[in-house]
Amino acid sequence: MKNISIKDLADNLKLSKATVSWILSGQGKKRGFSDATIKRVTNYAKSVNYRTNMVARSLSLGQTNIIGIIVPYIDDTFYASLIQAIEAEVYKHNYVLTICCTDENAEKEALLINTLCSQRVDGLIIATAQKSRESILQLKKDRVPFVLVDRHFSDIDTNYVTVNSEETSHQVVSHLANQGSKKIALITTSTNLSVMRERTQGYCNGLQESGLSYDERLVIEIDRPTYQSDSITQLDRLFKDIPDVDGFFFTTHYLAFEAIRYFISHDMDYHSKFHLGCFHDTLGLGILAPEMCISKIQVQEMGTRATQILTEVIEDVNRPSQCEVLKNILLK
Amino acid sequence: MKNISIKDLADNLKLSKATVSWILSGQGKKRGFSDATIKRVTNYAKSVNYRTNMVARSLSLGQTNIIGIIVPYIDDTFYASLIQAIEAEVYKHNYVLTICCTDENAEKEALLINTLCSQRVDGLIIATAQKSRESILQLKKDRVPFVLVDRHFSDIDTNYVTVNSEETSHQVVSHLANQGSKKIALITTSTNLSVMRERTQGYCNGLQESGLSYDERLVIEIDRPTYQSDSITQLDRLFKDIPDVDGFFFTTHYLAFEAIRYFISHDMDYHSKFHLGCFHDTLGLGILAPEMCISKIQVQEMGTRATQILTEVIEDVNRPSQCEVLKNILLK
């Protein structure tokens, strides 16, 4: 497509590029152009369907009005909702979103951060992979505005929005114990991720408070990329080791799903046999297990706050780091 | 962040901008620079963490390496998977993805298309809202490379990738009838969307083939924005009108979910009472209703093919339109 430029408009209107540029960027009034000229320019631009070349504008202005977002997976319901929330907020602030996903791979994450910086995005929102310390430190050094969501590094001073993983997990596990569970299994993933470590810690605290002892045979760690098959083999192992397990705490939604699939396929009446708890909700979980104690992350809030913080940082790069820990909602 | 430019590199290396530019863009060999110079430049660039300013590069080259994608909702599992698939493919072709969502609103869609064109994306992938004919026609007129996914307009010649809605729906409904259902309800949405009309048509064909008659009281149409509450009121109505309904065909995943939620909360043993069929699968559906006849969209394929077609069109704008109708996978 051969695009119409400001020069084209100027030539046809017998005006200068400057005049047209000012008027089209809404500064016509301010700079004292006559109403007639303003009308003439805007009408003409509209009539020929003129579209500002944002690339040129960005180069000139040194800002792109693009926000980059990096997540491990887009098709995880959690990140999908997060992105949706961010998109909505970003739209209000007149930015567009550029999305990349890392497949939880630190190398790819480093590369993508680089790509987006090359793209000169105005800021970044990142749900970082484990082991991405270097990239994050580099971003700080480069003074690129960014905010971490969901995951963060407790020893690096950055903007971030996350959830109270430990406290919430503690609550859920206590709840299971109060309902009478004595042998509560922990089904978790990627324990080198700080949020997951916190959830594990919360589980331990919950056990302790209820006078239950920690048994490592009750703890299952599953890798995200192979969680479907791993769930089966690991649960097989668990039921063999501890046949009378009577409670489950899942640190994230998809693990709960797979366990339920397992329960059903093994004809276990999980509604009465176990007490269940889960960190984070997803569509269908409440239908499959209405009795489950779910600690729901406020995804919407997380996206909105992250975006707000980011826009503030973009406006003032020297603003001190803002951290926000959102409280989950407990669905009993 | 004060970014390092090619000029900075050139000054420090006592070389010209051109030399540095050529070498960094990998044309050093071709243009006959000495290996020593090439090494010197690339090493230095790396050491100072130089990042190409893609904005300037894009302006100069007239291409951005950005692909825009527009969907109704990001947090719908179908679109989330689609985006994930597209992202993976786009990444291979060295593009990044800019995402916007329309909330199924044609006006917003028009605006977003404009925004992305302003951004000078190299191409667009669009799951278009109903009533967006004008925007699409304009895109054609402007010769912007684009491909429609999922939804398309049968009377506009464009690139698109979609599914065989009618045939597949027909199969599912026939299957329900063969299992013995006599009164099969159709639960659908947005009938002004061509894909949904086709699914309805498939339903009708299925009935006809099985010698069942169409009864409009068996047809429920639900609006996406209010589907949760609408599902309840509409199903209430259905069961009042036709208490002996014995089959359900859902034209999309979330409608099936809500119906099952309804069945469970009304203590209906839906496993034995009805035969169920659904257009498109989603996590949890197979767990909730293992007996359901699901016609699964090949989302991965859809994303990959759309991206491939788009990159071809970007390379040759005059290439004739390509259409692709993917076959669903029937899970019985």
Added chain:
DNA sequence: ATGAAAGCGCTAACAC
């Protein structure tokens, strides 16, 4: 009330 021109950082045709 309007215009001329420099500059944003990069590419590539052309020169030597």
Added chain:
DNA sequence: GTGTTAGCGCTTTCAT
């Protein structure tokens, strides 16, 4: 082998 320079389309300072 390497350098000079015009140009991509827009913004904005400085003139008039």
